[in-house]
Amino acid sequence: xxxxxxxxxxKPEFVEAFKQATVENASNSVKxxxxxxxxxxxxxxxxxxxxxxxxxxxxxxxxxxKETAHYARWRDTVTEMMAEPRQAVKYTNIFPKDPNW
Numbered sequence: 805x806x807x808x809x810x811x812x813x814x815k816p817e818f819v820e821a822f823k824q825a826t827v828e829n830a831s832n833s834v835k836x837x838x839x840x841x842x843x844x845x846x847x848x849x850x851x852x853x854x855x856x857x858x859x860x861x862x863x864x865x866x867x868x869x870k871e872t873a874h875y876a877r878w879r880d881t882v883t884e885m886m887a888e889p890r891q892a893v894k895y896t897n898i899f900p901k902d903p904n905w
Contacts, residue, residue: 805840805897805905806863810856810890818885819851825885826856829878833858836872838865840905852887859897859905 814822826844833842840859847853860866869875897905 805902806860806866807895807897808856808858808860808866809893809895810858811893812854812856812882812890813887814852814854814882814885815887816852818882822854822882822885825878825881826854829874830856832872832874833869836865836869838862838868861902 812822823844823846830842830844833839838861840861841857842859843857845855845857847855858866858869860869
């Protein structure tokens with residue numbers, strides 16, 4: 805199991821458009837066989853900040869995700885909406901055990 809938190813800071817004028825594009829991407833991403841979860845969360849005290857919580861079943865699944873049409877569409881759509889480049893932090897699962905996700 806590989807968990808990735810992607811931190812995104814969006815320009816204020818693009819918050820709603822970013823949410824729409826990201827929910828569309830997430831909705832398609834959870835249909836991929838290699839993805840267990842794909843959550844989109846927005847920071848309460850700063851609505852321009854988001855975290856994508858991506859949970860992959862295998863080490864190869866993130867690369868497969870990046871080859872999908874919906875990811876490419878999201879990437880190309882939101883790039884100019886970002887106030888700075890997105891930051892990804894990778895994690896290894898400890899608890900609950902992988903089968904319990």
